[in-house]
Structures are given as structure tokens and as C-alpha cells.
Amino acid sequence: MENQQNNVAYNRLLNYVNGNVFQFNLEEQPNIEEFQEIIGEQVTLVGECLLNIPENFPIRGNRVREYYNYTNNYKGKKIEYVGRHEWWNQNDNEWLYCLVYNGHIVKIGMTITSLKERYGSYSCGTTRAMERGSCSTTNYIISECNFAALNNGMNVSIYGIRCPTELREITRFGSTRVCSFSVIRDLETMLTNKFVESYGHLPVLCVQHGN
Numbered sequence: 001m002e003n004q005q006n007n008v009a010y011n012r013l014l015n016y017v018n019g020n021v022f023q024f025n026l027e028e029q030p031n032i033e034e035f036q037e038i039i040g041e042q043v044t045l046v047g048e049c050l051l052n053i054p055e056n057f058p059i060r061g062n063r064v065r066e067y068y069n070y071t072n073n074y075k076g077k078k079i080e081y082v083g084r085h086e087w088w089n090q091n092d093n094e095w096l097y098c099l100v101y102n103g104h105i106v107k108i109g110m111t112i113t114s115l116k117e118r119y120g121s122y123s124c125g126t127t128r129a130m131e132r133g134s135c136s137t138t139n140y141i142i143s144e145c146n147f148a149a150l151n152n153g154m155n156v157s158i159y160g161i162r163c164p165t166e167l168r169e170i171t172r173f174g175s176t177r178v179c180s181f182s183v184i185r186d187l188e189t190m191l192t193n194k195f196v197e198s199y200g201h202l203p204v205l206c207v208q209h210g211n
Helices: 002-013 032-039 115-123 127-132 137-151 184-199
Strands: 044-051 079-083 094-101 104-111 156-163 166-172 175-181
Touching: 002 137, 032 094, 032 104, 032 184, 044 115, 044 137, 079 115, 079 137, 094 115, 094 137, 094 184, 104 115, 104 184, 115 137, 115 156, 127 137, 137 156, 156 184
Parallel strands: none
Antiparallel strands: 044 079, 044 156, 094 104, 094 156, 166 175
């Protein structure tokens, strides 16, 4: 069963990247600044993806860290994400985000946790985890594509839109309370629909819309 899952994941990956060769033309993908004007809201640079190497993540103190070691059969974590804005760690809002290569949008997504947590989940998409059956195909594909982008000398950036939960007064059981409601999934649909309406296609790495 695990081998079948691995084969499915690898075959799906080939729809997006083969080695370091993308199966789409990045220059044909929409520009983040142009899309910002279209939606009429600011998108903020909140984080970036870097190779998991000592130069980018030096060890401090007695901590132990496994690094990407450039071997062809390396199966561990090849990339890692770092915050570039105070919003990166915030978990008191929900978030829409755009994954961007060299200024071009390749994915739109959402998270009900902090962006740091969401991209921490993405970074777990390693070959080793796939072989154990402990990571999602989506996380694996996004990790491998981000790794390929870095190997091609691209900047891999994360842009965010802060989306507070909606508050509504509810009366039940003889009492009234102000309750919070999540609308992030609907907002992701609205943002993605605007993208499709403007460009005629989904972002190229929307592997699983709504994840």
C-alpha cells in the first residue's frame, strides 16, 4: 500500500517538475504585484524558503540538526522556511497566502493556523516521510517544487493576507454570546475564483484546492 502511495505521489510530481525542470513556464505565470492591484488589497511578504544548509541555518548551542547534504539519494529535509514579517508567527488570525517564485504566483492557499505552522507542515514533505507513509502528497509535491526552484536560483517567497474571524452575536439556551466564525475557506474560494477569472486557469501548483 505504501509503495503504491509513493508511486502515485511521484507520478503526480512529474506533472509539475522533473528533476529541476518545471513542466510550466514560470514567466507566463501572473505577477504578484499585478494580482495585488486586481484584488484591490495589499499582500505582504511574510516569509521565504531557503535550502536547509549550515550557511542558512547555523546551529546554536548544543542543538542537533540534520542538513541537506547534496547527495542524489538524500531523503531528508531539503528546505526550510523563515519569517520575514511579524505576521509569520501570529495565530490569532486566519490567513490567505500566495507562494511566489521570482515574483510570479504559483499557488494560492489558506490556513487556520499561523503561516509558520502551515509552512512547517509543508517542509515535512520529504522522501523519507513519503516512504513511511507519514506525509501528504501535497506537502511532498510543494516541497520538491520549492527545492527545484531554489536549485534554479529562484527566490521562493510567501505573501500573506490577514483574515480575522467574523464576530456575530448569538442568542441560545437563554443567554447571548459574541461568537467567532471562520470564513477563510470561502475567502480562499473567492480569491482563487478572482485569479481564474483574471487569468483563465488555476495557479499552477494548486495541487489540492482548499488544502
